[in-house]
Amino acid sequence: MVATSPAPAALLHSTVLDWYEANARDLPWRTAEASPWAVMVSEFMLQQTPVKRVLPAYAAWLERWPTPAALAADAAGEAVRMWGRLGYPRRALRLHAAAVAITEQHGGQVPEDHAALLALPGVGEYTAAAVASFAYRQRHVVLDTNVRRVFARAVTGVEFPAQATTAAERRAATELLPATAETAATWAVGVMELGALVCTARNPDCAECPLLRHCAWQAAGKPPYQGPARRGQTYEGTDRQVRGKLLAVLREAHGAVPQARLDAVWPEPVQRARALDGLVKDGLVDPVAPGVYRLPV
């Protein structure tokens, strides 16, 4: 049997870089005017929330808080309120906490160092690499869901990557990373963009893919996903739904809210109490007095 030899890395690099130059979306956090803080804000918002919904929230956020110090000077609850309906509001709390840390420990400047970024609240491996790469043009492996999917297909020859990132995955991504920082940074965002626009999860547009002739999945006849079933996340009736309803009341109210207003959003008292308690434990809700709640100050 004839093993298809992988394309030279340099060829993959130029292919993706050329494609990116011609097809990149005009996104505000990619402009030359976007500060590292702006990039960080975009990355927090883009954690599990689609670009289309982030765009208006991103603009409003930076209009109000153009610097970490500006956000840090405001109440955490205001960050939660501004977060609106982006989802996963703990991100708003962590972004506020990150702004405080940046203000107090980094002189108000988003740190450039990957380890320092990683130490910030709400910043994990992906976000640290993304900020260092996109804002500071450093050389880092940026492994998000898009990149993992592109590599799974083009390199490994399977439709979807494993549930959790593997060491082998990270190793392969490291080996493919261009040598120079500036090229690596553009490669990172280019592969992400390819995954977002062409090599999508559901209906990949292989006919338009610049990597078509280099793709191991294509060469293998595009075999369907084999791994364990990816459990669909039910939402109706979960604590998450209840938390969402409770927090929505507090977001839309300015000031404290009596228990009765919260009780009205969910009929089942045990689950309702559990959800509210969870919000308090997470720091998203402040119990100012017995039976009175508000967003944190």
Add this chain to the structure above:
DNA sequence: AATCCGTGGAG
């Protein structure tokens, strides 16, 4: 390592 954590749009 497996679960939890929101919300809404596309197919």
Add this chain to the structure above:
DNA sequence: TCTCCAAGGAT
């Protein structure tokens, strides 16, 4: 309609 899933992080 209903399922999938979207630039993850923390525990």
